[in-house]
């Protein structure tokens with residue numbers, strides 16, 4: 001009754017199911033990393049002086065900003081830290097997208113953007129990808145808009161738009177170009193659009209520690225852009241948006257780049273193995289550049305993606321199914337450990 005009309009009508013964003021922490025499950029439904037965070041995170045937690053918690057945290061996560069700046073070869077003034085990249089997404093709307101403005105996104109993509117647009121009374125225009133989920137930059141440019149949002153590698157498809165195409169978009173587009181690189185660390189080769197921020201004042205790249213650093217639980221996202229865009233985000237954020245514990249843990253994780261590299265290597269091997277297993281069962285499973293795979297069950301086995309999801313859940317193995325346009329009868333499976341993949345494979349074999 002009390003909500004604003006457009007909030008009353010809003011279809012809420014539905015996060016993936018989270019089982020109780022003490023439950024023994026195989027959880028492959030939220031693109032979490034199956035490996036633990038860096039041991040440096042454990043050390044930082046063990047040596048953290050709890051009495052500091054009576055104070056407010058550093059308002060701009062200064063030390064983490066500096067760490068990110070040094071790793072990625074940018075100035076600290078070109079870095080923003082947020083309470084998860086989900087917070088940064090909300091701030092992008094707050095800072096840059098007036099009511100009744102238009103954003104253009106490929107479809108399918110990360111569905112939170114549609115919810116965030118509706119909350120901020122921004123019009124999302126979706127441009128369908130090809131049947132094999134290729135993003136068409138001409139089609140994106142053809143729609144008059146205030147911002148283009150690209151998730152790259154895209155979710156839930158796992159496909160990467162080559163950096164040359166992203167660079168071409170940046171050259172030709174005058175609005176704000178937002179590139180969500182939540183999964184970029186899982187992509188092969190130099191796929192990031194990050195260097196574009198030096199030449200293009202309209203490009204913003206957002207990232208998260210959730211997926212590749214195994215830190216969904218701390219809520220830490222970051223963004224790179226020219227200093228003027230970053231200042232606008234700073235003005236719109238909550239004063240103390242990143243908690244002290246989050247800053248401590250984020251800094252420890254970022255300092256351990258060799259652990260990141262090793263985990264990613266393992267995850268990529270696990271990904272290759274899982275895709276091979278799925279194909280051997282007749283599933284169609286395109287190569288993925290992310291930590292999940294979008295696949296289609298073979299008609300010959302007689303079960304839909306939804307039925308498979310439900311049967312797996314009975315065995316405490318959780319995956320996600322989609323059944324929306326272009327995503328009919330699709331399963332999205334996050335890459336687990338080698339043992340988790342094996343258990344999944346054994347169950348799928350019997351279905």
Ligand SMILES: *Cc1c(COP(=O)(O)O)cnc(C)c1O
Pocket residue numbers: 031083084085086087110151155180182207208209210211216219220221
């Ligand atoms: C997981 C995900 C996010 C959210 O990341 P958080 O930092 O955990 O909020 C943002 N964008 C995409 C595409 C994601 O898949």
